[in-house]
Amino acid sequence: MLDNNLKNSPQLIVGNLSVVYPGVKAVANVSFSLAKGATLGIAGESGSGKSTIALALMKLIAPPGRITSGEIIFDGKNLLKLSDAEMVRVRGAKISMIFQDPFTSLNPVFTVGEQIAEAVRLHQGLGRAAAWAAAVKRLEAVHIKEAERRAHDYPHQFSGGMRQRVMIAMALACRPQLLIADEPTTALDTTIQLEIIQLLKEVQAEFNLSVIFITHNFGIVKAFCRDVLVINKGSVVETGPVAAVLSRPQSSYTRKLLDALRIINRE
Numbered sequence: 001m002l003d004n005n006l007k008n009s010p011q012l013i014v015g016n017l018s019v020v021y022p023g024v025k026a027v028a029n030v031s032f033s034l035a036k037g038a039t040l041g042i043a044g045e046s047g048s049g050k051s052t053i054a055l056a057l058m059k060l061i062a063p064p065g066r067i068t069s070g071e072i073i074f075d076g077k078n079l080l081k082l083s084d085a086e087m088v089r090v091r092g093a094k095i096s097m098i099f100q101d102p103f104t105s106l107n108p109v110f111t112v113g114e115q116i117a118e119a120v121r122l123h124q125g126l127g128r129a130a131a132w133a134a135a136v137k138r139l140e141a142v143h144i145k146e147a148e149r150r151a152h153d154y155p156h157q158f159s160g161g162m163r164q165r166v167m168i169a170m171a172l173a174c175r176p177q178l179l180i181a182d183e184p185t186t187a188l189d190t191t192i193q194l195e196i197i198q199l200l201k202e203v204q205a206e207f208n209l210s211v212i213f214i215t216h217n218f219g220i221v222k223a224f225c226r227d228v229l230v231i232n233k234g235s236v237v238e239t240g241p242v243a244a245v246l247s248r249p250q251s252s253y254t255r256k257l258l259d260a261l262r263i264i265n266r267e
């Protein structure tokens with residue numbers, strides 16, 4: 001009975017999470033949960049607190065910003081109670097994050113192969129050759145052509161869409177259980193955006209990942225997520241299955257976001 005309960009319990013439970021920066025209550029009492037393999041969109045306008053939630057989940061809120069309340073239960077453990085050393089083992093290895101701008105996460109002075117291999121070595125303790133082979137395999141998984149050769153290239157030698165693929169490869173380096181994607185397609189043109197969404201769907205299935213997809217674009221939420229959390233000024237205004245929220249939005253804020261999408265789509 002207990003085993004059964006554990007199996008069905010959510011992989012991630014966020015309860016009453018609050019984050020402040022000096023003078024700003026960026027996130028206020030946000031709660032949600034995520035089952036293993038589920039896809040949750042976090043949608044809201046610019047400044048609504050989406051990235052702050054993502055950073056809080058990774059315990060990467062930079063001081064003087066800080067988490068003032070709440071719990072983040074991942075795999076049965078409250079991350080907020082872990083030491084920095086324990087958290088290092090969670091980041092990348094169990095929870096990975098992809099950012100909007102690949103340049104913030106890719107180091108310009110190392111080849112992409114070196115960077116992915118380093119992540120693998122750090123978390124999995126593989127030797128150089130095995131880590132390099134794993135890096136090439138990850139690049140193949142995100143459809144970088146001639147991955148073995150391209151692994152020797154530097155980030156600037158890739159196009160924006162390819163860099164985002166490299167970021168995904170890097171995020172997958174240690175086979176995480178949860179992937180947090182913070183507006184990973186915003187800087188890309190529409191066709192490439194769709195390719196990246198398609199790729200994320202593919203790797204989600206292949207690696208049985210849970211995904212939190214942060215975006216201000218409801219079109220992307222619809223294309224990728226089963227559930228959605230709508231936030232405004234740091235608070236949850238609405239949550240539920242995407243289809244239900246899209247067809248019967250309960251809050252005026254959600255309706256406003258959806259109207260904005262309709263106007264954009266009509267143009």
Ligand SMILES: Nc1ncnc2c1ncn2[C@@H]1O[C@H](COP(=O)(O)OP(=O)(O)OP(=O)(O)O)[C@@H](O)[C@H]1O
Binds near residue numbers: 022024051052065
């Ligand atoms: N490092 C920081 N220091 C001070 N205030 C911050 C910091 N980061 C974010 N904020 C503030 O916290 C609030 C939430 O910001 P956040 O970046 O989480 O929003 P967002 O929803 O991700 O916006 P966007 O869609 O533009 O990325 C905003 O008022 C923002 O100005």
Ligand SMILES: [Mg+2]
Binds near residue numbers: 050051052182
């Ligand atoms: Mg943001």
